[in-house]
Amino acid sequence: MPDLIEVFREHGYEGASLSLIGARTGLGKGSLYHFFPGGKEEMAASVLAEIDAWFEHRVFAPLRGDPDPEAAIAAMFQATDLYFRSGARMCLIGIFALCDARDRFAGAIHGYFATWTQTLAEAMVRSGRNPGEARDIAEDIVGGIQGALVLARAVNDPGVFARALRRLAVRGGGLSSVRHRDTQP
Amino acid sequence: MPDLIEVFREHGYEGASLSLIGARTGLGKGSLYHFFPGGKEEMAASVLAEIDAWFEHRVFAPLRGDPDPEAAIAAMFQATDLYFRSGARMCLIGIFALCDARDRFAGAIHGYFATWTQTLAEAMVRSGRNPGEARDIAEDIVGGIQGALVLARAVNDPGVFARALRRLAVRGGGLSSVRHRDTQP
DNA sequence: GTCTATAGAGTGATAGAC
DNA sequence: GTCTATCACTCTATAGAC
Numbered sequence: 034m035p036d037l038i039e040v041f042r043e044h045g046y047e048g049a050s051l052s053l054i055g056a057r058t059g060l061g062k063g064s065l066y067h068f069f070p071g072g073k074e075e076m077a078a079s080v081l082a083e084i085d086a087w088f089e090h091r092v093f094a095p096l097r098g099d100p101d102p103e104a105a106i107a108a109m110f111q112a113t114d115l116y117f118r119s120g121a122r123m124c125l126i127g128i129f130a131l132c133d134a135r136d137r138f139a140g141a142i143h144g145y146f147a148t149w150t151q152t153l154a155e156a157m158v159r160s161g162r163n164p165g166e167a168r169d170i171a172e173d174i175v176g177g178i179q180g181a182l183v184l185a186r187a188v189n190d191p192g193v194f195a196r197a198l199r200r201l202a203v204r205g206g207g208l209s210s211v212r213h214r215d216t217q218p
Numbered sequence: 219m220p221d222l223i224e225v226f227r228e229h230g231y232e233g234a235s236l237s238l239i240g241a242r243t244g245l246g247k248g249s250l251y252h253f254f255p256g257g258k259e260e261m262a263a264s265v266l267a268e269i270d271a272w273f274e275h276r277v278f279a280p281l282r283g284d285p286d287p288e289a290a291i292a293a294m295f296q297a298t299d300l301y302f303r304s305g306a307r308m309c310l311i312g313i314f315a316l317c318d319a320r321d322r323f324a325g326a327i328h329g330y331f332a333t334w335t336q337t338l339a340e341a342m343v344r345s346g347r348n349p350g351e352a353r354d355i356a357e358d359i360v361g362g363i364q365g366a367l368v369l370a371r372a373v374n375d376p377g378v379f380a381r382a383l384r385r386l387a388v389r390g391g392g393l394s395s396v397r398h399r400d401t402q403p
Numbered sequence: 404g405t406c407t408a409t410a411g412a413g414t415g416a417t418a419g420a421c
Numbered sequence: 422g423t424c425t426a427t428c429a430c431t432c433t434a435t436a437g438a439c
Contacts, residue, residue, distance in 0.1 A: 044318045045230075045316070045317055045318045047230070047232040047233060047318065048232060048317070048319075050428070050429085051429060051430080052427080052428085060408095060409080060410095061409060061410045061411065062409095062411070062430075063408075063409050063410050063432095064408060064410080066430075066431080067407075067409075068408090072429065072430065073429065073430090123316065127316065127368055127372075128316045130368055131308065131312070131313045131316055131371070132230055132233070132316075132317070133230045133233025133234075134233075135371075139374075142372050143372060143373055145372075146369055146372040147373050150369075150373075169381060169385065172369065172378055172381060172382065173362070173382065173385060175365075175369060176362065176366045176368070176369040176378065177361060177362055177365050178365065179364070179365035179369060180361035180362050180363065180364035180366065180368070181361045181365065183315055183316065183361070183365070183368070184331055184357065184360060184364060186315055186316070186320075187311075187315040187327050187328060187330075187331040188328055188331050188332050188335075189328065193357055193361065196354060196357060197357065197358065200354065200358060235417080235418065236418075236419060236420090237417080237418085246422095247420085247421085247422085248421095248422090251420075251421065257419065257420060257421090258419065258420090
């Protein structure tokens with residue numbers, strides 16, 4: 034249900050009223066409660082699960098399984114730029130992490146960010162970094178992406194996100210970073 | 219009104235109901251509407267203004283006026299760590315930037331982040347960096363702080379914020395960064 | 404008939420304004 | 422405290438598929 038995702042993304046959990054959801058999806062309350070007997074909370078949970086599945090398939094699994102970890106990391110940055118529309122689209126899970134109902138979804142929110150950070154760090158270890166440095170850089174990247182999305186929205190300039198992604202990609206082991214490491218003593 | 223700030227910080231704009239605000243501040247609705255004739259929106263606006271004033275006094279003004287820009291930047295990191303309680307406290311303005319009512323407060327939100335980024339970049343220029351690099355690093359730091367706060371809350375680990383602040387301080391021209399620059403060709 | 408999807412009036416509770 | 426609007430939600434009725 035892409036419309037459902039967008040209502041929550043644009044209005045947050047409390048802002049996404051059932052009347053808004055109904056208007057946007059074209060579904061009456063009967064249909065909504067037929068598909069989601071648990072009401073609004075179940076709708077939001079299914080949205081979080083859908084997003085998590087997208088990232089699992091497009092980002093986390095490649096980071097885990099790709100025999101070339103540096104290529105997987107580069108692909109991650111590309112997928113991220115695509116998903117967030119170069120900074121024009123917010124991260125719904127980040128929005129939920131800050132909203133008043135965050136405790137109800139703490140598991141999904143924690144899982145998303147923890148998995149991202151961990152699979153990214155592991156890919157970096159496989160590409161030759163030591164574990165401590167890898168965790169540090171992974172946190173830098175995942176946090177940097179979130180912060181850039183907030184900042185881009187706050188100052189209404191998607192360019193903030195583009196510049197941030199470029200910096201983070203270099204730190205994450207883009208080509209320039211590899212070359213840089215190779216020239217170190 | 220520190221209680222008012224905390225209600226909005228903990229519950230967001232939509233989550234901070236008048237009954238919650240009344241309970242926390244000990245004020246009845248009559249008193250609240252006497253102090254804030256504009257209702258909830260005026261309460262939130264005054265909270266944003268109060269936070270902006272704190273940062274203006276403790277962060278932005280020193281960044282602008284201190285004859286030693288590197289000391290001002292170091293003081294900024296210290297004030298930031300103190301203000302956000304080493305990652306245990308969220309940024310209210312970041313929360314407002316993502317909530318459904320964000321458009322009503324767009325001016326204050328934009329002003330806060332734009333001023334922080336700009337005064338920080340200018341301090342870096344005064345400490346010897348070129349303007350383009352300074353803006354890039356300033357965006358990295360201000361965005362990195364926001365992202366670290368979100369990530370720290372999402373995975374329930376304030377250590378994320380502490381590690382991020384340490385990385386960002388180095389990039390911003392902490393002592394180690396200066397030493398590093400001095401040893402470059 | 405049964406099952407699934409839908410519509411929408413109506414519920415009590417609570418919101419913010421005054 | 423009183424007001425009205427709106428909230429999430431329930432329930433009954435009904436449509437067509439099989």
